[in-house]
Amino acid sequence: TQTLNLAVIPGDGIGQEVVPEGLKVLSAALAGSEVTVATTSFDLGAARWHRTGETLTDADLESLKTFDAILLGAVGDPSVPSGVLERGLLLRLRFELDQYVNLRPSLLYPGVPTPLAAPGAIDFVVVREGTEGLYAGNGGTVREGTPHEIATEVSVNTAFGVERVVRYAFAKAAARPAHHLTLVHKTNVLVNAGGLWKRTVDRIAQEYPQVRVDYSHVDAATIYMVTDPGRFDVIVTDNLFGDILTDEAGAITGGIGLAASGNINPEGAYPSMFEPVHGSAPDIAGRGLADPTATIASVALMLDHLGYAREARRVQDAISQDMAERAAGDGTDAGTSVLRRSTAAIGDAIAQRLG
Amino acid sequence: TQTLNLAVIPGDGIGQEVVPEGLKVLSAALAGSEVTVATTSFDLGAARWHRTGETLTDADLESLKTFDAILLGAVGDPSVPSGVLERGLLLRLRFELDQYVNLRPSLLYPGVPTPLAAPGAIDFVVVREGTEGLYAGNGGTVREGTPHEIATEVSVNTAFGVERVVRYAFAKAAARPAHHLTLVHKTNVLVNAGGLWKRTVDRIAQEYPQVRVDYSHVDAATIYMVTDPGRFDVIVTDNLFGDILTDEAGAITGGIGLAASGNINPEGAYPSMFEPVHGSAPDIAGRGLADPTATIASVALMLDHLGYAREARRVQDAISQDMAERAAGDGTDAGTSVLRRSTAAIGDAIAQRLG
Ligand SMILES: CC(C)[C@H](C(=O)O)[C@@H](O)C(=O)O
Ligand SMILES: CC(C)[C@H](C(=O)O)[C@@H](O)C(=O)O
Numbered sequence: 137t138q139t140l141n142l143a144v145i146p147g148d149g150i151g152q153e154v155v156p157e158g159l160k161v162l163s164a165a166l167a168g169s170e171v172t173v174a175t176t177s178f179d180l181g182a183a184r185w186h187r188t189g190e191t192l193t194d195a196d197l198e199s200l201k202t203f204d205a206i207l208l209g210a211v212g213d214p215s216v217p218s219g220v221l222e223r224g225l226l227l228r229l230r231f232e233l234d235q236y237v238n239l240r241p242s243l244l245y246p247g248v249p250t251p252l253a254a255p256g257a258i259d260f261v262v263v264r265e266g267t268e269g270l271y272a273g274n275g276g277t278v279r280e281g282t283p284h285e286i287a288t289e290v291s292v293n294t295a296f297g298v299e300r301v302v303r304y305a306f307a308k309a310a311a312r313p314a315h316h317l318t319l320v321h322k323t324n325v326l327v328n329a330g331g332l333w334k335r336t337v338d339r340i341a342q343e344y345p346q347v348r349v350d351y352s353h354v355d356a357a358t359i360y361m362v363t364d365p366g367r368f369d370v371i372v373t374d375n376l377f378g379d380i381l382t383d384e385a386g387a388i389t390g391g392i393g394l395a396a397s398g399n400i401n402p403e404g405a406y407p408s409m410f411e412p413v414h415g416s417a418p419d420i421a422g423r424g425l426a427d428p429t430a431t432i433a434s435v436a437l438m439l440d441h442l443g444y445a446r447e448a449r450r451v452q453d454a455i456s457q458d459m460a461e462r463a464a465g466d467g468t469d470a471g472t473s474v475l476r477r478s479t480a481a482i483g484d485a486i487a488q489r490l491g
Numbered sequence: 492t493q494t495l496n497l498a499v500i501p502g503d504g505i506g507q508e509v510v511p512e513g514l515k516v517l518s519a520a521l522a523g524s525e526v527t528v529a530t531t532s533f534d535l536g537a538a539r540w541h542r543t544g545e546t547l548t549d550a551d552l553e554s555l556k557t558f559d560a561i562l563l564g565a566v567g568d569p570s571v572p573s574g575v576l577e578r579g580l581l582l583r584l585r586f587e588l589d590q591y592v593n594l595r596p597s598l599l600y601p602g603v604p605t606p607l608a609a610p611g612a613i614d615f616v617v618v619r620e621g622t623e624g625l626y627a628g629n630g631g632t633v634r635e636g637t638p639h640e641i642a643t644e645v646s647v648n649t650a651f652g653v654e655r656v657v658r659y660a661f662a663k664a665a666a667r668p669a670h671h672l673t674l675v676h677k678t679n680v681l682v683n684a685g686g687l688w689k690r691t692v693d694r695i696a697q698e699y700p701q702v703r704v705d706y707s708h709v710d711a712a713t714i715y716m717v718t719d720p721g722r723f724d725v726i727v728t729d730n731l732f733g734d735i736l737t738d739e740a741g742a743i744t745g746g747i748g749l750a751a752s753g754n755i756n757p758e759g760a761y762p763s764m765f766e767p768v769h770g771s772a773p774d775i776a777g778r779g780l781a782d783p784t785a786t787i788a789s790v791a792l793m794l795d796h797l798g799y800a801r802e803a804r805r806v807q808d809a810i811s812q813d814m815a816e817r818a819a820g821d822g823t824d825a826g827t828s829v830l831r832r833s834t835a836a837i838g839d840a841i842a843q844r845l846g
Contacts, residue, residue, distance in 0.1 A: 222679040251717045253608040270646070275683040285650035287687040291625070295640035322731070324577040328630040332642040355738035362606045362717055362742045376677070380735060383710035387717045 140166070140173045140442065143203040143407070147181040149416030150426035150479075151209025157428035157483025158207055158435045161454075164487035165439065165447045176203070180225055182213035182416075191224030197232055201406060205438050206233075208411040209431065213418055223273065230266050233406035235399035236297065237304050238264035238375075239437065240382040240413065242365075245456055247463025248390040252362060258389055260368035261312075263305040264378025266399055268297040269329075271375040293329045293374070298336045304402055305372035306340050309347045316348045316369035317341075320357045320377055333374065358384055386413055393426075396433030400441060408441050410434040424478040429455060432486055454489035458482065495521070495528045495797065498558040498762065502536040504771030505781035505834075506564025512783035512838025513562055513790045516809075519842035520794060520802045531558070535580055537568035537771075546579030552587055556761055560793050563766040564786065568773055578628065585621050588761035590754035591652065592659050593619035593730075594792065595737040595768065597720075600811055602818025603745040607717060613744055615723035616667075618660040619733025621754055623652040624684075626730040648684045648729070653691045659757055660727035661695050664702045671703045671724035672696075675712045675732055688729065713739055741768055748781075751788030755796060763796050765789040779833040784810060787841055809844035813837065 142162075146155040162173055178196065185191055200206060206229075211221050229235070244250060244258035268291075275289035309317040319337045323330030334351070341349045352360065354377045360367055361384045373381065386392035395413035412430030420426060433455055440448035462477070477485070497517075501510040517528055533551065540546055555561060561584075566576050585593070599605060599613035623646075630644035664672040674692045678685030689706070696704045707715065709732045715722055716739045728736065741747035750768035767785030775781060788810055795803035817832070832840070 218679045218685075219682045223682065227680070251608060252606055254606070271680055275646070275681070277683050277687065279650075280686075281690070283650050283654075285687055287648045287683040289646040289648075289681045289684045291630070291644040291646075293642045293644075295634075295638050299638075322734075324573045325582070325626055325731075325734075326630065326644045327574045327578065328632050328642040329644045330573075331635075332632065332640055335636070355734050358713060358735055358739040359742040359747065362739065363746075376680075379677075379680075379710050380713055384713040384717065384739070387714040391718075392714065 138171045140171050141202070141204045142173055142175045143200050143206045144175050144177045145180050145206060145208040145211070146177065147209040147211035147416060148183060148213050149210060149418045149421035150414075151181070151211065151416050153421070153424065153426050153479045154412060154428040154431040155207060155209040157479060158431040160483045161432045161451060161487050161490065162435050162439075164490040165435075165451050166444070167490070169447070171444070181211040182216045182221060185216055185221065191221060192228050200229070201233070203407045205407050205442060206409040207431075207435065207438065208409055210412065210414060210416040212416045227271060227273075229409060230399050233399075233409065234267060234401050235406070235408060236265060236267045236301055237398070237400040237402055238266040238378060239398040239400055240264060240378070240385070241396060241433075241437070242382070242385040242389050244389045245394070245459035245463070247460055248394070250388055250390055252365075252388055255388060256366040258365045260365070260371060260385070261308065262371045262373065262378055262382050262385060263301060263308060264373060264382065265297065265301045265375050268292050268294060269375035291326070291329055291374070291376070293332050295332065295336070298332055299340070302333075302336050302340050302372055305370055306344045306347055309370040310344055312369060314369040315346050316350075318368060318371050319349070319351045320354050320371055320373040320381065321351070322354050322377075323351070324353065329374070337372070354380070357381060361385060361388060382413060392430070394429050394433070396430050396437055398434065398437040398441060408438070410438040424480060426479050428479050428483050429459070432483065450490055451486075454486045457489055458486050461485075493526045495526055496557070496559045497528055497530045498533055498555050498561045499530045500533045500535050500561060500563040500566070502564045502566035502771060503538060503568050504565060504773045504776035505769075506536070506566065506771050508776070508779065508781050508834045509767060509783040509786040510562060510564040512834060513786040515838045515842050516787045516806060516845065517790050517794075519845040520790075520806050521799075522846070524802070526799070536566040537571045537576060540571055540576065546576060547583050555584070556588070558762050560762050560797060561764040562786075562790065562793065563764055565767065565769060565771040567771045582626060582628075584764060585754050588754075588764065589622060589756050590761070590763060591620060591622045591656055592753070592755040592757055593621040593733060594753040594755055595619060595733070595740070596751060596788075596792075597737070597740040597744050599744045600749070600814035600818070602815055603749070605743055605745055607720075607743055610743060611719075611721040613720045615720070615726060615740070616663065617726045617728065617733055617737050617740060618656060618663060619728060619737065620652065620656045620730050622730075623647050623649060624730035646681070646684055646729070646731070648687050650687065650691070653687055654695070657688075657691050657695050657727055660725055661699045661702055664725040665699055667724060669724040670701050671705075673723055673726050674704070674706045675709050675726055675728040675736065676706070677709050677732075678706070679708065684729070692727070709735070712736060716740060716743060737768060747785070749784050749788070751785050751792055753789065753792040753796060763793070765793040779835060781834050783834050783838050784814070787838065805845055806841075809841045812844055813841050816840075
């Protein structure tokens with residue numbers, strides 16, 4: 137028997153509620169297999185910061201590096217100054233653990249309410265770069281607070297960093313039925329970074345003649361996302377454009393409450409981290425109202441990353457069935473039916489399907 | 492009698508078709524007034540570049556500076572390398588003419604098809620900064636084309652540049668019934684630029700106690716744009732976020748084919764430039780299929796900027812009436828009815844309403 141050593145960061149707000157459901161489903165998915173799950177909880181997030189002033193210590197980081205994977209709920213609270221936990225914890229983890237692929241599937245489950253009148257079939261995945269771009273923290277201010285202040289932010293793009301994420305995206309596209317990769321950037325204005333991205337995609341494309349490659353400016357991509365999302369299969373893009381597009385993608389597929397993500401180090405040099413796209417939602421926290429589906433779908437991504445493809449597919453299928461059941465449960469008011477069950481009830485229902 | 496000296500840049504593709512309709516409506520709007528319009532056409536865009544290799548000469552620029560305003564159709568063609576006309580012509584004009592306010596209203600006309608199932612009333616305006624940010628052209632490459640390439644793009648934000656556009660946005664918000672201003676940025680990651688924007692908005696807000704101010708991260712804003720666009724009144728944001736949000740805003744209000752914009756130098760030190768948000772659309776060019784409404788709405792923005800508020804309102808009302816008529820014209824198939832008339836027929840119909 138094998139042990140899956142999992143670090144768990146429930147975090148703040150609804151993070152505390154959705155993570156147990158993810159773990160519940162993880163156990164159910166692996167029940168009867170050779171694999172046992174050993175979880176270690178890490179106290180990170182707003183509460184810890186308020187108590188100790190720490191976001192992520194070097195000791196936390198070294199410890200986290202020893203695990204097979206990390207499951208994160210959500211961190212953040214309005215009481216913490218903007219940027220402290222984002223840069224000191226979330227982004228620090230992505231960077232220190234070299235999670236250069238931020239994988240964000242977008243799937244419109246049948247029957248799930250979407251703001252689009254005619255969504256069509258939506259099933260694409262965004263491969264967002266996770267360790268460069270405007271997220272590199274490479275900016276500053278001069279004469280801050282004076283009428284002569286200058287504030288800069290530098291988008292850093294390296295051939296090394298772009299090529300590895302583009303290669304990952306091509307492999308993804310080659311493995312999916314549609315074999316279609318779209319680069320999203322803003323090459324007509326950001327000619328330097330855009331040039332590097334475009335040249336890299338064009339070059340790697342030679343190795344993947346079976347993949348159809350196209351390009352969209354980021355502004356146009358936000359249009360397609362609402363007028364024709366079915367055109368997308370695999371999108372590869374930089375850190376900031378990926379952040380923006382995946383939130384919009386979440387919105388058209390029923391809300392970021394359903395959107396899963398993996399912060400992946402494909403080579404396994406460091407553990408990968410799986411988290412729902414949504415935040416800590418303090419407004420609904422503590423009331424059992426949060427939908428754990430995004431966390432459970434993130435567990436499916438984790439299983440797949442760890443080599444348990446069959447189990448990953450079973451979890452994903454169970455989610456789809458549960459979503460269909462929920463949608464059917466109230467034909468006249470699909471808009472609210474997905475929220476009609478409690479956090480734990482949804483976790484239970486999905487776990488039971490795996491039983 | 493006064494003369495309005497107007498520089499006209501029809502440009503490429505459908506730009507050539509929509510500009511005459513804009514001028515037709517401009518004449519109709521000013522007929523019987525003290526104002527006569529004198530137009531001077533400038534040959535700028537892809538055709539000129541192919542012929543002469545020039546995008547915008549210093550002589551062109553000096554000449555353009557002598558006009559009261561500029562009306563631009565669209566520039567660009569797939570045959571021109573990406574970035575050449577954008578940076579050499581469009582952005583150069585915005586920068587050289589210090590058009591620091593890029594004003595982009597979003598209005599869902601009654602009956603116009605939108606991809607949203609339940610759009611509600613949409614009526615907001617984006618005040619996009621036009622002369623700074625990632626558009627400053629302040630990036631570069633090192634070791635280009637090698638495995639050690641580094642490509643950077645620098646977002647440049649100055650207290651001077653941010654304050655003036657924020658002031659404009661507050662004045663706009665104060666003049667609109669809802670008195671509501673939303674700053675859109677990414678303060679939790681782009682802490683330097685975001686800090687400057689946030690501090691500036693907070694400071695100017697003191698002078699506008701009647702304006703309700705809130706803040707949205709850009710990723711969340713793309714969600715609200717499809718789930719609750721009615722929440723927005725005036726949005727103020729930087730150059731790149733404004734580019735992205737206004738395309739999405741165009742999509743939810745019936746397509747960027749209907750979206751108007753003004754590149755404004757509020758003090759009038761240089762002429763302001765008015766242009767539809769759409770591009771040159773070479774695929775439909777030359778066939779009289781382009782909808783000139785965005786250009787005509789840009790003419791309304793121009794009239795307003797030049798101090799002809801009454802005429803601006805009349806043009807805007809005529810557009811609304813025309814849109815309603817077009818929508819009613821085919822109750823069963825509103826999705827295509829807005830395209831059912833020719834470019835010139837739409838211009839005629841709107842001009843006639845002003846007659
Ligand atoms: C919280 C924030 C730093 C983060 C990001 O911008 O990447 C979030 O929006 C996300 O998409 O995971
Ligand atoms: C053509 C391009 C340079 C331009 C921009 O990015 O500003 C366009 O997208 C716009 O929004 O006017």
